[in-house]
Amino acid sequence: MQYLVSVIDDTARLATPDEMAAIDAFNDRLQAEGHWVFAGGLASPSSATVIDNRGGRAVFTDGPFLESKEYLIGFWVIEAPDLDVALKLAADGSMHCNRKVEVRPFR
Amino acid sequence: MSVLNVHEAITRAHREQWGRVVAALTRRFGDLDIAEEAAAEAFATAVDRWPGDGVPPNLGAWLTTTATRKAIDRIRRENKRDDKQKEARMLYEDVPEPPGAIDDERLRLIFICCHPALAMETRVALTLRMVGGLTVPEIARAFLVQETAMGQRITRAKAKIKAARIPYRVPSAADLPARVSSVLAVLFLVFNEGYLATGPDTDPVRHDLTAEAIRLTRLVRALMPDDGEAAGLLALMLLIEARRTARVSASGELVTLGEQDRGAWDAALIAEGHRLVRERLAAGVAPGRYQILAAINAVHTSAHDVRDTDWSQVVALYDQLVRIDPSPIVALNRAVAVAELDGPEVALAAVNRLDSALAGYHAYHATLADLLRRLGRSQKSRAAYDKAIELAGNTAEAAYLIRRRDQLR
Structure with a gap:
């Protein structure tokens, strides 16, 4: 079963070198223990472009989809047998990247 | 067997077997929704059949078998192609349960209902529905929530x-x-809502909720006999429940511990509570929060007259509690005991320090009012009573506070 672990940020600052080192160590562990699927860090929301092509004519809008105080700054996709294992990994992930995370199962 | 006796048998079976049936089916089908619906159908079948056919000798097995058939019927009816796993489970339909496995199943059921990934109010609702067998309307009434909202809460949790x-x-x-403490917190919340029911049109004590909380805590205690806090919580509930009838007067007013008719306390419940507290003391393990609270209540219920209360022992136990739970509410309760040991002046100083933390809590203002009254500061006391009455959610407590305020000179 796969879970998306979204990293939520409420500051504008990027990860510090210490945080980056901790994230790398955590990623190594995910790979070693077979939980790793994919992970990535994102650039700031101000670099986002919103596209709406539902009508067949793509409309591009500058900036994030939602103006919010909290936004997605990165994510992991992990493999875990159940939510208890996923929550434990996410708790460790939150500590390592020093941010709140949200766990959501894939359908 | 008369119709009345059959009706009683069904009521008792529901109380004793519901959680077992749901637990057994949840394990077999891996789905709380199917388990709940099939259990409900099995009990409905019992209501239809038992008056004519008689009550089966092993009614637990009858109910589980009937519910299992209902579940299989439902799965076949839905006939989903992706239900291979459930189909596979149906194959070993008649494998007998190993002894003791059922109790284990109920424990799993309790743990899943009290899972920390669910909101506290959801845990409470799910536990009462799945383990306790209360209906959705009953749970909705108990927590003053619309039936549809409560139904949705439970449905969302299962999803x-x-x-x-x-x-x-x-x-x-x-x-x-950590997981046991989540379970015990859910049970204590159910008990407290029964013990100090909130709402203007609610009975001041909801015996159905306190009884259900005690029943479920007895179950947890039986399933985990080595857990000190489970024993402590059961003892605490029993020692509070023992005073239930003495706690509210005939006119619906709260009667404080000091003014209660101690002859009206339930001696059997007190004896059981004291036995559990002694058992925990003998275990020689550092007690947790519920065990300390139970010990405090054991001191109170050991005194045949309020004047015989060992207040130094009560304060010592609160000191112990403060060390593991330094919350302002514990500090407030400690101050109440300090007032008896060292006088209201000393207690007032301690209570005043809690002002910013507990300004929205009725018991803070009620305690303050009482201490000021005892110190003869009527005007300040009246203001504190006013605030306490405004914040009190329990009708009996409000009635008591109003009388006390109106008695001020």
Whole structure:
């Protein structure tokens, strides 16, 4: 079963070198223990472009989809047998990247 | 067997067997929704059949078998292609349960209902429905929520358990203390809502809720006999429940501990509570929060007259509690005992320090009012009573506070 672990940020600052080192160590562990699927860090929301092509004519809008105080700054996709294992990994992930995370199962 | 006796048998079976049936079916089909619906159908079948056919000798087995058939019928009816796993489970339909496995199943059921990934109010509702067998309207009434809203809350919880794959198992030893404490917190919340019911049109004590909380805590205690806090919580509930009838006067007013008719206390419940407290003391393990609270209540219920209360022992126990739970509410309760040991002046100084933390809590203002009254500061006391009355959610408590305020000179 796969879970998306979204990293939520409420500051504008990027990860510090210490945080980056901790994230790398955590990623190594995910790979070693077979939980790793994919992970990535994102650039700031101000670099986002919103596209709406539902009508067949793509409309591009500058900036994030939602103006919010909290936004997605990165994510992991992990493999875990159940939510208890996923929550434990996410708790460790939150500590390592020093941010709140949200766990959501894939359908 | 008369119709009345059959009706009683069904009521008793529901109380004793509901959780077992739901637990057994949840394990077999891996789905709380199917288990709940099939259990309800099995009991409905019992209501239809038992008056004519008679009550089956092994009614637990009858109910589980009937519910299992109902579940299989439902799965076949739905006939989903992706139900291979459930089909596979149906194959070993008649495998007998190993002895003791059922109790284990109920424990799993309790743990899944009290999972920390669910909101507290959801845990309470799910536990009462799945383990306790209360109906959705009953739970909705107990927590003053619309039936549809309560139904949705339970439905959403079941969907989350399934979609996020919350596991159906007893937690590992490393996780057990935290998970047990989540279970006990749910049960204590149910008990407290019964014991100090809120709402203007609610009975001041909801015996159905306190009784259900005690029943479920007895179950947890029986399933985990080595857990000190489970024993402590059961003892605490029993020692509070023992004073239930003495706690509200005929006119619906709260009667404080000091003014209660101690002859009206339930001696059997007190004896059982004291036995549990002694058992925990003999265990020689550092007690947790519920065990200390139980010990405090054991001191109170040991005194045949309020003047015989060993207040130094009560304060010592609160000191112990403060060390593991330094919350302002514990500090407030400690101050109440300090007032008896060292006088209201000393207690008032301690209570005043809690002002900013507890300004919205009725018991803070009620305690303050009482101390000021005893110190003869009527005007300040009246203002504190006013505030306490405004914040009190329990009708009996409000009635008591109003009388006390109106007695001020």
